[in-house]
Amino acid sequence: xxIKLISYQSPNDExxxxxxxxxxxxPLAEEEIVALMKLHEYSAVIDEGxxxxxQGDIRDRSFIVMEGWAYRYSSLENGNQxxxxxxxxxxxxxxxxxxxxxxxxxxxxxxxxxxCVFEPDCLIKLFSEYPRLALLYGWMLGREDSSMAEQVVRLxxxxxxxxxxxxxxxxxxxxxxxxxxxENFFHAPITQQLLADTLGLSIVHINRTxxxxxxxxxxxxxxxxxxxxxxxxxxxxxxxxxRIYYLDEIKNLNTTNKSSLADIPSRSNVMQ
Amino acid sequence: xxIKLISYQSPNDExxxxxxxxxxxxPLAEEEIVALMKLHEYSAVIDEGxxxxxQGDIRDRSFIVMEGWAYRYSSLENGNQxxxxxxxxxxxxxxxxxxxxxxxxxxxxxxxxxxCVFEPDCLIKLFSEYPRLALLYGWMLGREDSSMAEQVVRLxxxxxxxxxxxxxxxxxxxxxxxxxxxENFFHAPITQQLLADTLGLSIVHINRTxxxxxxxxxxxxxxxxxxxxxxxxxxxxxxxxxRIYYLDEIKNLNTTNKSSLADIPSRSNVMQ
DNA sequence: CGCTAGGTTGAATACGCTCAAAGATCGTGG
DNA sequence: CCACGATCTTTGAGCGTATTCAACCTAGCG
Numbered sequence: 001x002x003i004k005l006i007s008y009q010s011p012n013d014e015x016x017x018x019x020x021x022x023x024x025x026x027p028l029a030e031e032e033i034v035a036l037m038k039l040h041e042y043s044a045v046i047d048e049g050x051x052x053x054x055q056g057d058i059r060d061r062s063f064i065v066m067e068g069w070a071y072r073y074s075s076l077e078n079g080n081q082x083x084x085x086x087x088x089x090x091x092x093x094x095x096x097x098x099x100x101x102x103x104x105x106x107x108x109x110x111x112x113x114x115x116c117v118f119e120p121d122c123l124i125k126l127f128s129e130y131p132r133l134a135l136l137y138g139w140m141l142g143r144e145d146s147s148m149a150e151q152v153v154r155l156x157x158x159x160x161x162x163x164x165x166x167x168x169x170x171x172x173x174x175x176x177x178x179x180x181x182x183e184n185f186f187h188a189p190i191t192q193q194l195l196a197d198t199l200g201l202s203i204v205h206i207n208r209t210x211x212x213x214x215x216x217x218x219x220x221x222x223x224x225x226x227x228x229x230x231x232x233x234x235x236x237x238x239x240x241x242x243r244i245y246y247l248d249e250i251k252n253l254n255t256t257n258k259s260s261l262a263d264i265p266s267r268s269n270v271m272q
Numbered sequence: 273x274x275i276k277l278i279s280y281q282s283p284n285d286e287x288x289x290x291x292x293x294x295x296x297x298x299p300l301a302e303e304e305i306v307a308l309m310k311l312h313e314y315s316a317v318i319d320e321g322x323x324x325x326x327q328g329d330i331r332d333r334s335f336i337v338m339e340g341w342a343y344r345y346s347s348l349e350n351g352n353q354x355x356x357x358x359x360x361x362x363x364x365x366x367x368x369x370x371x372x373x374x375x376x377x378x379x380x381x382x383x384x385x386x387x388c389v390f391e392p393d394c395l396i397k398l399f400s401e402y403p404r405l406a407l408l409y410g411w412m413l414g415r416e417d418s419s420m421a422e423q424v425v426r427l428x429x430x431x432x433x434x435x436x437x438x439x440x441x442x443x444x445x446x447x448x449x450x451x452x453x454x455e456n457f458f459h460a461p462i463t464q465q466l467l468a469d470t471l472g473l474s475i476v477h478i479n480r481t482x483x484x485x486x487x488x489x490x491x492x493x494x495x496x497x498x499x500x501x502x503x504x505x506x507x508x509x510x511x512x513x514x515r516i517y518y519l520d521e522i523k524n525l526n527t528t529n530k531s532s533l534a535d536i537p538s539r540s541n542v543m544q
Numbered sequence: 545c546g547c548t549a550g551g552t553t554g555a556a557t558a559c560g561c562t563c564a565a566a567g568a569t570c571g572t573g574g
Numbered sequence: 575c576c577a578c579g580a581t582c583t584t585t586g587a588g589c590g591t592a593t594t595c596a597a598c599c600t601a602g603c604g
Contacts, residue, residue, distance in 0.1 A: 072421070074422075076429055077513055082424060082425045083428075084421045084424050084425065085424075096413065096414030099407050099414055100411060100415075104421070124403070131396070135370065135371050136371070139371040139372060141368065141413060142372040143372075144417075145368065145416075145417070145420070146372075146376045146377075148424065149344070149346070149356045149357075149377055149420065150346075152424055153346045155424060155428045156355075156427045156469075156470075156471070156472030157352045157472060191549085191550065191551090192551065197428075197429075198428075200427065200428030201592075201593090202592065204593075204594080204595095207551065207553085208553090223600090223601085241349055431560095432560070464582075465582075473561090474560070474562075475582090476561070476562080476584085477559085479583065479584060495582095
């Protein structure tokens with residue numbers, strides 16, 4: 001797939017979601033933000049329902065999601081698919097593109113997707129000038145690792161009911177960090193088929209499970225607009241055995257950890 | 273858990289498995305190997321069946337497995353466990369320790385485990401001197417990402433039979449890279465209970481599945497010594513839809529990718 | 545207005561689970 | 575050296591969660 005690049009203009013003076021996310025866990029210096037904007041120079045818009053990275057492709061670019069959702073998946077011979085993870089605004093698609101230019105899993109969009117595109121070389125430059133950003137990037141990778149680990153636990157050892165509740169909570173939480181949801185509902189541009197493929201269930205069963213969650217007063221789905229409303233977050237967390245802390249909480253560690261992010265100078269004094 | 277450190281002595285002049293693994297995908301320069309040995313200064317031995325990292329702990333060390341197996345897992349309220357991934361010789365436990373000192377998932381040993389222990393600060397020094405090693409470390413993280421993604425696919429969309437075959441093939445392959453298995457069999461220090469917890473199955477069912485694999489002449493288990501013999505690797509791969517390439521194969525990319533690992537000077541000329 | 549994609553429901557089936565009990569294997573201590 | 579307990583493996587039987595198949599419904603769009 002050929003992607004047409006245009007220059008990126010951040011809308012109404014807001015920071016791009018990646019910066020929001022990083023700033024959420026570790027307040028950024030002015031110059032770090034400026035430096036991060038270098039990853040946001042070129043953008044592209046990709047239609048809904050497009051496979052824009054295909055297993056086996058050689059692609060040495062990374063993408064930052066600005067708006068919309070994408071997902072990484074694997075197709076099996078019998079036509080089944082398994083969604084591995086979602087890319088929400090602020091997430092980096094192909095974070096290892098520099099060292100693993102061969103795409104191992106396809107990536108597709110669930111909605112119109114706006115991304116910024118950068119060459120991984122930019123990262124190297126960025127990191128050598130701002131080593132703390134390298135660590136923050138590492139934090140982000142670690143967070144994605146945890147998130148995928150949780151997907152393993154969901155699929156391996158949770159019932160359909162708990163699985164579904166758990167996923168909805170995670171999506172809600174991730175959107176909250178970048179500030180694009182309200183008190184208790186969010187816009188989820190996904191079909192039940194995709195949910196089924198995420199949770200390793202059949203479409204029939206995910207439909208029944210969602211119905212059950214609604215009947216029990218735990219969630220509310222507004223069909224047309226694809227809004228999901230979590231009616232009783234505490235109860236959902238309890239049902240799903242949802243542990244929030246795998247997603248953030250580097251914040252309070254600065255004092256307990258001798259070489260924490262806060263101690264590292266944001267600007268390197270290495271001579272180039 | 274308190275871990276007692278001793279100095280590390282590599283046995284009979286062999287390279288440590290991490291170096292073997294990195295060298296396998298990208299031949300290392302002499303001085304890079306020397307530098308990597310700095311991560312191997314201190315070692316520790318941990319008994320079989322020990323939980324040595326516990327969810328919630330604050331630990332800012334990383335570990336390199338020298339010998340034996342460990343695994344990362346999550347415990348649920350009903351007593352069930354889900355294994356997320358295995359750490360085999362050459363694998364790094366807690367690769368994100370510097371930026372995520374809070375342990376998100378417990379790690380335990382399946383056998384007597386010898387590890388080398390390093391402070392993540394060492395990594396920073398290492399990477400600033402030898403930037404290519406930073407990329408190789410990144411490659412390793414990307415590989416682990418793929419491996420966990422495959423675990424998601426196994427659990428979500430494969431039958432017990434295919435799942436089991438697939439996992440055995442992956443373990444076999446990973447051991448092969450570090451050169452500790454023979455033509456078609458390997459030593460796997462795991463119980464059926466652990467296999468069940470890895471594959472999201474009950475112990476009864478994993479037992480029956482292994483029996484079926486044996487009956488069909490695909491594998492052979494020597495109970496006492498925990499050796500697993502793959503009798504027909506090609507057929508197993510076909511059954512499991514096993515795709516090897518998510519595990520290695522950076523090798524041949526040097527020509528197609530303009531900023532490949534091979535092009536990057538092994539020694540940085542950055543002034544410290 | 546009719547087509548298509550997505551959502552809903554019922555019924556039969558199957559894969560994998562739970563419960564239960566018995567066999568192996570190994571380490572330990574008498 | 576054997577007996578005992580602990581851990582792991584094996585097997586049977588009944589059950590339940592989730593699947594498959596099939597049909598119908600609904601909303602959006604040309």
